[in-house]
Amino acid sequence: LSFLFCFSMYIPAEAFRQHFDPRTYLRETYLLCELQWGGSAKLWRHWVRNYSYDNNDNDDGDDDNRCHAEKYFLEEVFEPRSYKVCNMTWYLSWSPCYKCCDIIQNFLEEHHNVNIDIYVARLHCINDARNCRALRELASLEGVNYLASVSPDYRYCWETFIQEDVYYNFSPANFRSAIERNRLKLDNILTVSTL
Numbered sequence: 001l002s003f004l005f006c007f008s009m010y011i012p013a014e015a016f017r018q019h020f021d022p023r024t025y026l027r028e029t030y031l032l033c034e035l036q037w038g039g040s041a042k043l044w045r046h047w048v049r050n051y052s053y054d055n056n057d058n059d060d061g062d063d064d065n066r067c068h069a070e071k072y073f074l075e076e077v078f079e080p081r082s083y084k085v086c087n088m089t090w091y092l093s094w095s096p097c098y099k100c101c102d103i104i105q106n107f108l109e110e111h112h113n114v115n116i117d118i119y120v121a122r123l124h125c126i127n128d129a130r131n132c133r134a135l136r137e138l139a140s141l142e143g144v145n146y147l148a149s150v151s152p153d154y155r156y157c158w159e160t161f162i163q164e165d166v167y168y169n170f171s172p173a174n175f176r177s178a179i180e181r182n183r184l185k186l187d188n189i190l191t192v193s194t195l
Contacts, residue, residue, distance in 0.1 A: 009045035013166045016158065019049075019093040020121040022178040031069040032091040032161050038084035047161060048073050070100040074107045086114045091157050095120040095186070101134035108143040115143050119153070123182055123189075132189045139190050 011030065019030045028049050035044040050069045070092070096104060108114060125131050138144055154172045172179065
């Protein structure tokens with residue numbers, strides 16, 4: 001498996017520019033995370049990415065050479081700390097696939113003290129009904145406070161996950177139409193009746 005987990009909270013500015021631009025379709029997924037335990041004002045920040053070494057365009061999630069960032073974060077990085085409430089905010093470069101939605105759901109059922117807010121830059125394989133159904137189920141879960149954003153707060157992410165001495169030269173205004181198009185698609189996915 002090809003993973004990078006960075007114990008520094010900072011990601012390269014160019015990686016942020018490339019992977020959170022909704023007009024690009026890179027195979028890697030970046031997960032930027034903030035954790036807050038109990039009433040503490042302290043935030044823990046982490047990031048992971050995943051990618052596949054093969055050039056196979058099969059994006060159905062069944063590639064054995066891949067382990068998605070969401071799965072890796074929940075199974076290998078997250079460490080429960082007693083039963084204090086944990087508020088977690090994820091900024092994902094791609095929305096979770098149906099398998100990751102199941103993993104997130106199982107995680108939340110096991111950890112009732114965890115709440116997750118999920119913001120995504122683009123939508124993963126929304127022509128696959130399994131992904132759409134899983135996103136709807138995930139959005140309806142108690143513990144998932146927010147899964148209706150296709151526009152992570154770019155300035156906040158830049159100021160939080162990029163080193164301070166790097167000038168903010170990333171303008172979401174350049175791809176506002178792509179953000180709006182993806183937001184409408186996600187709204188449609190989340191409101192479609194399953195009858």
